[in-house]
Amino acid sequence: MSNTDPIYDSLFISDLHLCEERPQTLALFQQFLDTTARQCRRLYILGDLFEYWVGDDMATVMHRQVASWIHDLTDQGVSVFFMHGNRDFLVGDQFSRLCGWTLLSDPHILRWQGENLLLTHGDQLCIDDVDYMKFRRFSRSRFRISVFLHLPRTFRRWVGKRLRRASMKRNTEIMDVNRDETLKLFGQHHVRWMIHGHTHRPASHEDTVEDMTVTRHVLADWGHSGEVLALGNTGFERIALPAPQKKAPTRRGHHS
Numbered sequence: 001m002s003n004t005d006p007i008y009d010s011l012f013i014s015d016l017h018l019c020e021e022r023p024q025t026l027a028l029f030q031q032f033l034d035t036t037a038r039q040c041r042r043l044y045i046l047g048d049l050f051e052y053w054v055g056d057d058m059a060t061v062m063h064r065q066v067a068s069w070i071h072d073l074t075d076q077g078v079s080v081f082f083m084h085g086n087r088d089f090l091v092g093d094q095f096s097r098l099c100g101w102t103l104l105s106d107p108h109i110l111r112w113q114g115e116n117l118l119l120t121h122g123d124q125l126c127i128d129d130v131d132y133m134k135f136r137r138f139s140r141s142r143f144r145i146s147v148f149l150h151l152p153r154t155f156r157r158w159v160g161k162r163l164r165r166a167s168m169k170r171n172t173e174i175m176d177v178n179r180d181e182t183l184k185l186f187g188q189h190h191v192r193w194m195i196h197g198h199t200h201r202p203a204s205h206e207d208t209v210e211d212m213t214v215t216r217h218v219l220a221d222w223g224h225s226g227e228v229l230a231l232g233n234t235g236f237e238r239i240a241l242p243a244p245q246k247k248a249p250t251r252r253g254h255h256s
């Protein structure tokens with residue numbers, strides 16, 4: 001069966017930060033893929049789906065499970081798109097094939113009813129975080145990425161553990177976007193809408209660029225509960241995803 005009459009044109013999510021240590025968020029994502037996600041034509045995942053990524057060849061059992069859930073959704077006729085976040089920017093073609101999704105570059109312009117929408121993870125807008133921007137420039141060099149991905153697995157696993165430990169102490173406040181940088185991006189691409197995640201500050205903001213009202217929709221991060229931004233015939237709406245009912249952990253897909 002394919003979803004012949006979807007309710008939503010597109011759904012947008014980001015910042016799930018999936019990892020083995022957060023089974024509740026995994027359960028929530030699985031439930032979302034089985035329900036709400038089946039009611040759209042296109043699902044856009046705008047980065048930081050995973051807490052960290054050290055190479056497609058090191059995908060864990062959990063990562064492969066998530067890939068199979070996403071692939072199941074594409075089998076239902078939903079097109080899935082993935083944009084890198086700052087934590088999972090090393091996700092590559094090999095894992096993308098497992099998911100059946102299309103990798104998008106950042107920013108990506110989406111055409112919708114004669115209008116352009118700009119999609120971005122959002123970290124590039126946080127230019128006031130000077131240290132992060134330095135790290136970003138350093139770590140995103142194609143050369144360094146290629147070198148890193150050829151390092152021994154044991155070393156990359158160690159890096160992954162360090163990243164995970166550092167992120168356990170999360171809530172080191174993520175800096176918000178810089179307003180001027182945001183308006184610049186609106187102007188450069190002549191768009192009225194922008195959708196991004198990363199800052200964990202879900203809200204919709206209006207501003208003005210060259211006498212035009214522009215709107216920036218910021219996506220929510222997920223934890224025990226989550227939120228989706230939906231685009232349908234009536235425009236944008238936010239859908240709350242309550243925490244799944246407490247029960248024994250799902251074993252679906254456990255048996256071969």
Ligand SMILES: [Mn+2]
Nearest residue numbers: 048085086198
């Ligand atoms: Mn991020």
